[in-house]
Amino acid sequence: MATFADPKLISEAGALMRPASVFRHFISRDPGSTFPPEAGRYHLYVSYACPWASRCLALLNIKGLRKAISVTVTKSVFERTKDTDEHMGWVFPSSSTEEDGAEPDTLNGAKTVRELYELASADYTGRFTVPVLWDKKLKTIVNNESSEIIRMFNSEFNEIADNPDLDLYPPQLRAQIDEINEWTYNDINNGVYKCGFAQKQGAYNEAVTNLFNALDKCEEILSKQRYLCGDTVTEADIRLFKTLIRFDAVYVVHFKCSKKAIREYPNLFNYTKDIYQIPGISSSVNMEHIRKHYFISHTHINPFAIVAASPNIDFSSPHDRDRFTK
Numbered sequence: 001m002a003t004f005a006d007p008k009l010i011s012e013a014g015a016l017m018r019p020a021s022v023f024r025h026f027i028s029r030d031p032g033s034t035f036p037p038e039a040g041r042y043h044l045y046v047s048y049a050c051p052w053a054s055r056c057l058a059l060l061n062i063k064g065l066r067k068a069i070s071v072t073v074t075k076s077v078f079e080r081t082k083d084t085d086e087h088m089g090w091v092f093p094s095s096s097t098e099e100d101g102a103e104p105d106t107l108n109g110a111k112t113v114r115e116l117y118e119l120a121s122a123d124y125t126g127r128f129t130v131p132v133l134w135d136k137k138l139k140t141i142v143n144n145e146s147s148e149i150i151r152m153f154n155s156e157f158n159e160i161a162d163n164p165d166l167d168l169y170p171p172q173l174r175a176q177i178d179e180i181n182e183w184t185y186n187d188i189n190n191g192v193y194k195c196g197f198a199q200k201q202g203a204y205n206e207a208v209t210n211l212f213n214a215l216d217k218c219e220e221i222l223s224k225q226r227y228l229c230g231d232t233v234t235e236a237d238i239r240l241f242k243t244l245i246r247f248d249a250v251y252v253v254h255f256k257c258s259k260k261a262i263r264e265y266p267n268l269f270n271y272t273k274d275i276y277q278i279p280g281i282s283s284s285v286n287m288e289h290i291r292k293h294y295f296i297s298h299t300h301i302n303p304f305a306i307v308a309a310s311p312n313i314d315f316s317s318p319h320d321r322d323r324f325t326k
């Protein structure tokens with residue numbers, strides 16, 4: 001029953017070691033597939049706070065899959081998941097008025113995300129993470145790895161998606177996207193967590209150096225082109241965006257990513273607004289859930305659970321990114 005407060009996830013050198021996701025089935029259009037893409041069959045459990053889960057929500061929205069795949073959003077702050085042990089994790093509210101944006105689990109009647117994992121596998125010993133992509137027919141978890149869930153949403157549901165022509169992982173850009181994802185994941189998406197959860201100065205120093213080198217590299221790329229792969233938006237942009245949108249309000253303070261804020265990088269800042277303004281993206285962002293979750297749930301790094309004041313940033317204000325595509 002690991003969480004990030006668990007000493008087993010910290011190396012000798014004091015660095016965070018993120019374990020791999022466990023449920024790795026694929027929804028596929030291939031004949032004979034156990035998990036074929038069917039409207040109404042799958043359900044996505046997310047937290048708005050979680051960058052990995054909310055990238056799935058972003059994909060669901062921009063591909064026009066909200067009618068085909070249902071969604072339940074957890075409460076923003078971790079709570080005890082059982083009376084009989086100390087585990088703290090994602091829970092569902094008992095009514096939809098308990099917290100704005102969060103909903104009870106009317107599909108499985110679960111009180112916690114942990115219960116979903118226990119329904120899917122009696123001997124599961126991993127973390128009880130979101131996202132969870134659930135199969136209503138086989139009553140199990142299809143997949144709990146966001147990087148794979150977004151690929152399925154992008155390509156496997158095109159017969160039922162409202163926006164089937166949008167391809168965020170097009171064949172001609174795949175090698176470039178994979179290469180960018182590799183360093184943006186290690187140094188930025190997961191890099192902020194490596195800064196925040198480091199337990200030795202050396203591990204923090206390494207993570208924070210790699211993080212800001214990678215952000216500088218993005219700034220440089222984005223000073224020459226609108227998106228990471230050129231003039232079309234791709235999966236790599238959605239993945240980067242989910243970290244950038246949390247950066248100034250949370251990561252700068254909570255994870256000590258304090259060398260610079262995103263609003264000090266002219267290209268990255270305008271790019272964040274640009275992605276935010278793509279239809280379907282802003283509704284995958286809930287700043288209240290984001291701020292409350294990090295500052296209140298991570299008691300091992302913020303024991304008094306004080307929610308830090310937020311800078312006042314309007315991501316829907318004008319940006320200058322269309323200068324590249326005029």
Ligand SMILES: N[C@@H](CCC(=O)N[C@@H](CS)C(=O)NCC(=O)O)C(=O)O
Pocket residue numbers: 002003004020021049050051052053088089090127128129130131144145146147
């Ligand atoms: N590899 C997973 C990571 C998901 C993940 O780490 N989610 C966090 C929230 S941001 C979580 O659910 N944590 C619960 C816990 O640690 O107990 C993915 O990308 O889907």
